[in-house]
Amino acid sequence: MGLFKFLKEKFGKKKEEQSVEASKEQKSLDKYDKGLEKSRKNFSNKLEELTKRYKEVNDDYFSDLEEILIEADCGVNFTLKIIEDLLDYSNEKDIKDPKAINESLVDRMFLNYVKEGSNIKNELSFENLPEVLVMVGVNGVGKTTTIAKLAKRYISKGKKVLLVAADTFRAGAKEQLTVWAGRLGIDIVSGNDNEDPASVAYKGVSKGLADKADLIIVDTAGRLQNKKNLMDELKKVSKVINKLINREPECFLVIDATTGQNGVLQAAAFKELINVTGIVITKMDGTSKGGIILAIREELGIPVRFIGLGEGFDDLEEFDLDKYLYGLCSGLIKDE
Amino acid sequence: MAFEALQEKFSRVIKSLKGQSKLTEKNMDDMLKEVRIALLEADVNYKVVREFINSVKEKALGERVFDKLNPSEMVVKIVRDELVELLGSDNCTLNYNKNKPTIILLVGLQGSGKTTTCAKLANLMKYKLKKKVLMAACDVYRPAAVDQLAQLANQINVDLVNMGTKVDPVEIAKKAKEKAYNDHYDVLLIDTAGRLQIDEKLMDELKNIKREIGPEEILLLTDAMAGQDSVNVATKFNELLGLTGVIMSKMDGDSRGGAALSIAHVTGVPIKFIGVGEKINELDIFYPDRMAERILGMGDVLTLIDKVEQNIDEKEAKKSMNKMMEGTFTLDDMLAQMKQVQKLGSLGGLMKLIPGMPKVSPEQLEKAEKDMKEFEVIINSMTYEERMHPEILKNSRKTRIARGSGKTNADINRVLKRYESAKEMMKQMKNRSKKGGPGFNPNMFR
Known part of the structure; x- marks a missing residue:
């Protein structure tokens, strides 16, 4: 079954149902719809335009297609390969209808995602308590804000959450997290300026263990992935926590959706060093691109677990591929 | 550093072109294709890339590069000039008011x-x-x-x-x-x-x-x-x-x-x-x-010079230069030199500015910086006399220094070895300048 049909069947009819579950689903779907508005305009609306402009696909069509993909930050290699495959497909099967080509394009783009995505649990499991989550990422991606949003999410699920401010480098970082802890009414452990982050993490997790917290979220300083000494520091943080809880902590890499091809390098570098268990994509609402989601999955196989679809406290959604695709392609789907 | 990968790509394209005796429209297209992918991978906007490639091609054809002696170099020059143009050709500073904030x-x-x-x-x-x-x-x-x-x-x-x-x-x-x-x-x-x-x-x-x-x-x-x-x-x-x-x-x-x-x-x-x-x-x-120029692998010598001028303490530099010339180069001098270099910011950033240096791996750079720190610890554990006359360092002294600095005897030997080779280099430079040749050979980085 083509992806379009699948999505249409899954989401197209939901509106008649009235149950609480269903209305919650619809609300979440609406968030995706709104958060991905810009991306949709850039991606599916452009594809749609293309099908209107061309009766039959030809070289110009494929070159336009290439432009759309690259402009969505899908990555050069990824794009060139997919275009080549489509060309072969078009020639072999003698398919010249732009709509059919586009459908095949979307199928191809998300094939790997669909194949591997079914058994991934986005939510933290809380199988072993306390759950410890380390947040990492380059500078300015929104780590601290995301922590606040995640904390809120789990507080409202009745969990006892503790924040640990292990960003002892950037001016104002611990103050920023302290403000959030205050607003959320939860405890925070923070270190002194320039204190070894591993020692702050140690103190924080120890307190969490003593206080019987359900979830301990550790904030770390932003670091560019090519700064080896800073990356090693992260390894130490992870090691210290490992010693305290006798297992690897969860570790989310936060990536800004407006990042270009460097996003893949970021994910690769962090993954090489520490056990990154998930990715959080932030600022998705602000960009018309976000092809980086595809590129990362394609090259590294780290699942995206949460996605920031707006600036509000509740706009951090669990990543749901089907909803994401629906939000991205709904224009194309409704058109059928 | 930013652009480095782009720089490597260009270098490779240019190298492959150098082997060819004659540039044809066909292999120029190949070259431009590589340039295009490199730019796209560097997150240059798709439309900008298209315009860039077109204008390079136009210029190359317009200047009849195929008839010239070094067609590939001509193309490189055109790519470079276009890049400069694209990056904005003015040396832009801020505008300051004279009499008000x-x-x-x-x-x-x-x-x-x-x-x-x-x-x-x-x-x-x-x-x-x-x-x-x-x-x-x-x-x-x-x-x-x-x-x-x-x-x-x-x-x-x-x-x-x-x-x-x-x-x-x-x-x-x-x-x-x-x-x-x-x-x-x-x-x-x-x-x-x-x-x-x-x-x-x-x-x-x-x-x-x-x-x-x-x-x-x-x-x-x-x-x-x-x-x-x-x-x-x-x-x-x-x-x-x-x-x-x-x-x-x-x-x-x-x-x-x-x-x-x-x-x-x-x-x-x-x-x-x-x-x-x-x-x-x-x-x-x-x-x-x-x-x-950095993109094209020519290095960024001007930035380097600026950086050196800003950070090097001129008196210090002169002093160690004189000492070098006198041939009395001590461990203290070596440490002072290292500190001067450290003042320039991270060694990694500096090395990248030197033409022909991009092959140094981040691990090597990191090691060099680590060495510096280690050397400082060790040298600081020595007595004044030891620092002035390292040749007196025998086993018992080495053991004492090792204990004092928390290192091993092998580490001390490494410092001394480095010192010997630095001294040797100084000597060579001294001799060269005596002969009237250039004291600093720019080719040593090539």
């Missing part, structure tokens, strides 16, 4: 580096340009943004207008302007909250600040890692506010920074500064020609 407004998306850059600019203006600088904290939305700027202001000893987070940013800006005029500051730097270019309410706030205080410069912060969207961001900010310049942050990452090319090209707004590290003094002026 110059007001600079920093704007941009969330997380692009406004607050850090605000402090870096203040630091540069205060200590390098000797200006009297005032900063204003107008980011009242992000928790603790004001605290962040306050801490930085304290660190660099610059005055700050801090009215907390309960006041309208437009009011803060107005108050800051008043203070800048009353107290005769040369520069007022205004930090604002990050915002999406499509957030009408917050964009209106910026428009209001602009209208109320009439800044001389409105600088947009963009992230060197930004993708294809950076052009839209810059275009929108420019449309609504009329930008006078761009500052590109996080250039010390390994992103290729193609956004720099796109933004300059599409908006025509010049890039004025680049952020090259997390330390407060790691802000550089942007030079399009240097950057283009």
